Amino acid sequence: MTTDRTGGPSRASSLPLVASELAFDFTNTTSDRGGPSQLEHLREGRDVVLWARHAKVISDSDRDASLAAVEADADLAARLLAEALDLRDTIYRIGAAISRRQPPAEEDRMQLAAIHAHCLASARLSPFGDGFVWRWDASQTLSEAIRGPIALSALTVLTQQNLARIKQCEGDHCGWLFFDTTKNRLRRWCEMSVCGNRAKVRAFRQRHFEAKTVS
Template identity: 40%
Template sequence: MQRNPIPLLESAEEPPSRAGGLALIGGIACLNFANTSSGRGTPRHQEHLRSYDLLLVWAEHAGLLAPAQRQSLSELAALQGAAAARVLRRALDLREAIYATAEALGHRTTPPADALLILNQELSRAMSQATIRPEASGFAWDWSEAEPALDRPLWPIARSAAELLTGPAHEQVKQCPGAHCGWVFLDLTKNHRRRWCEMEVCGSRAKVRRYRERRRQADAA
């Protein structure tokens, strides 16, 4: 069977994608997924999901796909390039809907209606594939494996977003104020005073900027 090329959303001028190594700081799958784009709205914006295969790379990295599932879907995508490209577009739309919703929650405003519409559309597709399996301690959610489905990585993400929005954790969503960042996360600390996505990254950079500003003001004085 002839293989169809899978369109990429990348250019040679962009740095390599970090889809397989991005920090999973969101506290829940849907917020980790929202953070697969860095520096939105800034000159340092970077898209990490530039192809369907990179979506699979991230999904395995985030624990949403087993290695064998990723391999199977990659092989299927190589045969169905146009379909894989459509799923990638859906994935990016879902991600931006989750991000817009989380950003609104972080600023205690109402999420956009169009974002919730996209979330509900993907949730409906995902839950039509949901199953229950027995475990030693009871039962657990699972997914249909009747046949490989290119949108399989989106199912746990959509359900994760639904669980976030319908539970008390949605009140703990925050957005990192770091320059060129904007990542979203759950503040699960006891005192709910977490500010940065990662203290070692954005927090440290902010300290350095404040120090340099104090030095500049002192020198000017």
């Protein structure tokens, strides 16, 4: 399993949620995949629970009960983490391929559809406002209650949204995905204040260096 090479604590409960879509916020629980600066914030079952509450997938009371459940049951915790990472990395591969204007692998599309179908089997169609929503019972099916809304978010984007708006941050050692909701569709960074500014500083240094070498 990958770990945060900085050795710092997981920020699962405080990561910026800047992707404009739940599914992509979920893929952004790690960065610089496979690279020298990889940060992994989902390292154990409890991190999945903490992120799910942070992203409002489950309620406060669900979080507390779920943390107690994964604390008491190592198998449940391990399965929760493995299933979450499987969904996360499937969505990531699909999103990253689309952002490069490449077709996502059939295997990944099939896997996403299979997870969706599996999770939906334990959901209830419940009244919400003037309409209905899918609801899961986290006390009965924790993994499905967390993965269900995330898989649904990914499928809603894939089936109903403009795929040209799916982008990957251009920052070095980042790789975060987001759905560009800006009017002009010119968003390039996960966060301007993080990757955008780093790129600006780098471009400035580069220009400064070139100017020096030329003069």
